[in-house]
Amino acid sequence: MSTINEQLLMLDPRIREASVTIPVYGQLPFVPERASGCDIFTKDGRRILDLYGGHAVVALGYGHPQLVKAITEQSNKLLFQSNAVALDIRAEAAEKLVGVAPDGLDRVFFVNSGAEANENALRMACMATGRKKVLAITEGFHGRTAAAAAVTWNSDRWYGFPTKPFEVDFIPRDDIAAAEEMIGTDIAAVIFEPVQGIAGAYDLSAEFIHALRAATQKHGALLIADEVQSGIGRCGHFFAVQAHQIQPDILTSAKALGGGIPCGAVMCSHTIAAKFGAGDLGSTFGGGPIAAAAISATIDAIENEDLLMNVRRSEIAIREQCVVGPIKRIQGMGLLLGLVCDRPAIEVRDALLDHDILTGTSNDPEVLRILAPLVLEPGHIDHLAGALKDIAPAID
Numbered sequence: 001m002s003t004i005n006e007q008l009l010m011l012d013p014r015i016r017e018a019s020v021t022i023p024v025y026g027q028l029p030f031v032p033e034r035a036s037g038c039d040i041f042t043k044d045g046r047r048i049l050d051l052y053g054g055h056a057v058v059a060l061g062y063g064h065p066q067l068v069k070a071i072t073e074q075s076n077k078l079l080f081q082s083n084a085v086a087l088d089i090r091a092e093a094a095e096k097l098v099g100v101a102p103d104g105l106d107r108v109f110f111v112n113s114g115a116e117a118n119e120n121a122l123r124m125a126c127m128a129t130g131r132k133k134v135l136a137i138t139e140g141f142h143g144r145t146a147a148a149a150a151v152t153w154n155s156d157r158w159y160g161f162p163t164k165p166f167e168v169d170f171i172p173r174d175d176i177a178a179a180e181e182m183i184g185t186d187i188a189a190v191i192f193e194p195v196q197g198i199a200g201a202y203d204l205s206a207e208f209i210h211a212l213r214a215a216t217q218k219h220g221a222l223l224i225a226d227e228v229q230s231g232i233g234r235c236g237h238f239f240a241v242q243a244h245q246i247q248p249d250i251l252t253s254a255k256a257l258g259g260g261i262p263c264g265a266v267m268c269s270h271t272i273a274a275k276f277g278a279g280d281l282g283s284t285f286g287g288g289p290i291a292a293a294a295i296s297a298t299i300d301a302i303e304n305e306d307l308l309m310n311v312r313r314s315e316i317a318i319r320e321q322c323v324v325g326p327i328k329r330i331q332g333m334g335l336l337l338g339l340v341c342d343r344p345a346i347e348v349r350d351a352l353l354d355h356d357i358l359t360g361t362s363n364d365p366e367v368l369r370i371l372a373p374l375v376l377e378p379g380h381i382d383h384l385a386g387a388l389k390d391i392a393p394a395i396d
């Protein structure tokens with residue numbers, strides 16, 4: 001006879017999680033057991049092509065040998081030490097990150113997540129400028145902590161804190177005239193996602209992004225590029241702003257930064273960095289050795305395997321092959337793509353899952369999101385195109 005513990009283990013983890021966690025996540029109807037490359041293998045024997053990458057995290061796919069080796073070796077050598085001591089592996093990660101960042105961003109502050117990166121970026125902007133108002137872009141998402149959520153569009157529905165830490169206003173996206181009117185000498189920072197991920201991989205126009213840069217520069221406000229979702233190669237450049245050849249004052253990164261190991265980073269120029277001293281910023285786990293080893297290995301793999309080129313090739317193939325079945329058009333950049341559907345995107349997501357393909361939805365009910373690993377292969381795109389063709393277009 002099995003013990004109670006053994007009986008519990010045999011239960012579906014969805015039931016076990018539901019009985020001991022706060023039920024804030026809508027979960028998908030399968031249970032992964034292991035994964036390799038772009039494939040997830042489920043407990044009940046399915047092999048699912050993952051075009052969603054755990055919310056844009058799994059940049060190198062699952063089980064990438066160099067990433068696994070780097071974190072395994074680092075765990076054996078030195079699992080953890082805080083920022084109270086300097087570490088070779090932290091220095092190496094910071095040097096590599098600075099090496100691939102937009103020109104002028106030559107200083108890094110390591111944190112653990114996207115929200116924490118944005119929280120610190122916004123604090124830095126208020127401290128550096130001495131100003132109290134921040135502008136963000138309509139439909140944007142920046143995280144769920146106090147400051148990051150304050151600049152997130154429509155966060156009032158779940159914000160939860162009694163007040164916001166600073167005054168916030170939203171520039172209508174792609175409205176250059178509004179941006180030029182709203183950005184003035186009272187503004188500490190403008191925060192934006194070059195490609196708005198959760199909004200449905202909506203790529204802001206190049207003209208709008210350039211107008212944000214020009215107006216912030218003119219009025220002494222800082223421009224913060226939130227590249228938590230769009231960065232680390234996802235848009236076919238290490239960072240999406242590099243496609244527009246603009247230099248933000250501050251850039252935030254997380255998600256794919258460690259290929260699956262939790263980590264985040266804030267980058268800025270040495271001039272901005274010089275405004276901060278001991279005690280102004282801090283994080284216990286930020287820049288820990290396992291995260292640093294993962295960052296270093298992720299950057300190496302993107303460079304050594306020419307993954308930026310693979311992302312660009314994959315984008316072209318998806319755009320050529322996948323405007324079929326329920327897909328009307330495609331927006332976004334690289335492998336941060338929004339497939340605009342002729343019906344609620346959730347219906348297309350569910351139909352694709354029946355074909356063993358995992359995609360994501362977005363805040364735009366018509367947009368299905370592709371956030372595939374950067375190691376995507378042509379055969380995966382054929383599989384997606386074939387499955388989409390099987391889903392009949394809606395009849396008007």
Ligand SMILES: Cc1ncc(COP(=O)(O)O)c(C=O)c1O
Binds near residue numbers: 141228254
């Ligand atoms: C653009 C952007 N910024 C910030 C965040 C928050 O990141 P995290 O969930 O790691 O706090 C997200 C998460 O989806 C994001 O897409």
